[in-house]
Amino acid sequence: MSTSPRAYTRPLDIQRGRIDLNHGAGGRASAQLIRELFLPAFDNPALRQGDDGARLPPAQGRLVLATDAHVVSPLFFPGGDVGSLAVHGTINDVAVMGAQPLYLTASFIIEEGFALAELQRIAQSMGAAARAAGVAVVTGDTKVVERGKGDGVFISTTGLGVLADGVEVGGALAQPGDAVLISGTIGDHGVAVLSQRESLGFAADVRSDSAALHTLTAAVLAAAPGAVHVLRDPTRGGLATTLNEIASQSAVGMTLDEAAIAVNPPVEAACELLGLDPLYVANEGKLVVICTAAAADAVLAALRAHPLGARAARIGTVTAEGQPFVQMRTRLGGRRIVDWLSGEQLPRIC
């Protein structure tokens, strides 16, 4: 991001102004937008250098990179907005690799006519989420597309983290006999966004669980060194899709216990009304942990000791199957296959 001289420029009218194509053209208007709107929201030394990228100190250990585009609609929802989501989502992708996130980059694609006041609100929310997580937004980019060629604002974030020696987690490392745990209730994020999108009054008190999980993953790894095989945040496609991905990557099966999987009552009610299965509804602040059975109690205790894991539960077991099927023991004592999400449930949920 670059700065420009203040001469000959009136301050942005953030209360009433709107984005126009000049704000993406790389000239004086672009520089003013960065200087008056983005820099104050994200302020940090790397960003203030005003170059085409960020200069950062050396990092000890293996590196982890993760990236996510955020196209959630609507942009603001109970419990968050596209800005905080873009910070949390990418921090979490780094964290579930077992790494400590250090830095974020942010690139904005803004539709012509978007209100500067909304953009400022989103940038400030991003900045606050990043500061709360201790992960600075060190460089960025802004592009503007014509009215009708975008939808408000899309934000792509990339996270860089460091992976401590000895930490080896990954979707391909689940072993038969391992325990499957989750840090809390499922479906909250998806229902919060949907309730806002569809103006569902009865679900108005459902808030997104959007949160940065890196201190939770660090606590889990510290509680059971070497015994944690997989960490994953069950976002798009929900818990069911995430577990199917892991089963496929690890060539194992899983058996879940439906009674152990917690769903907040208003989330359950909304899902029933809308014909959704909460197993397939996105989460943005939940952690799946797969670890040795011997370590399961220690991991569960570490999850529950953290504010984001108070309702953690052991929900199933990894099995040796010929096919990577995820099965569930239902509350009524039956068994069913929990398949991949195959159709669209909730577009633009993150």
Add this chain to the structure above:
Amino acid sequence: MSTSPRAYTRPLDIQRGRIDLNHGAGGRASAQLIRELFLPAFDNPALRQGDDGARLPPAQGRLVLATDAHVVSPLFFPGGDVGSLAVHGTINDVAVMGAQPLYLTASFIIEEGFALAELQRIAQSMGAAARAAGVAVVTGDTKVVERGKGDGVFISTTGLGVLADGVEVGGALAQPGDAVLISGTIGDHGVAVLSQRESLGFAADVRSDSAALHTLTAAVLAAAPGAVHVLRDPTRGGLATTLNEIASQSAVGMTLDEAAIAVNPPVEAACELLGLDPLYVANEGKLVVICTAAAADAVLAALRAHPLGARAARIGTVTAEGQPFVQMRTRLGGRRIVDWLSGEQLPRIC
């Protein structure tokens, strides 16, 4: 990026198929798109792990991060496309920090209805550009937005590089007396995109200069250790805006020599017809170097010895001014101020 089982899934119909919202929902269709279209285009070990991010070896030295959103319209133009541009643009942002680029991430925002054949062509172009540059695309993300909420495909790329000890370049480091050099002709990229957009027949032989500059920057740094103060690629806003940014960051003036700045004749003709000044037209494969006057000949020789710098020239001098003005001695012997780009010249040029 995640993989999924092959069972129960017909191969993508890349010749006739189109993107639908399912391809962004994180379920089976997303996994298939990644497995059948993106993975073959970008193939590398980090990406094949199929986790939420990429695990990478430790890197020696200071780190550099840079990010760019690419919204160029049209998506294909003479000399490149949004895919190769997304690779080159971000490699160049890392390179002009003085760093060696190591890895890229890529996040795609695709409009519902976009042809799979075009997406594959773009992904293959990205993969080819990355392989040619020796910089792997190690992780990515794909989101889909409804028809009319995007425009084909937008690609955000982030680059990670390492900065060798002793290399200190930055927009704030230009010194009075320094020489200003550029690696070749200006305006080629912008006119190539515009000629495609507006179907300008007379400019049909203008090709974008889109190219990865990291070997050129390395050659420049090696030719004059410690004497190179600023490296910058004059993209959006063109050479004029880039030099104004540097003047502002360094609190210096500059005097340019119009006769030394080369413009390809068809680019000049197109600019005249369209009322554009090539000084403000985007480049995607040109390098501005500001170095000590003593090192200017060595830097010029290094530029000219590289295939991307054959037409390099010394175009001006850094001056000590009260205001950070860029001035130009015209061909006719006059002087004029080269201001920032203040209005929109070419929207969605990169």
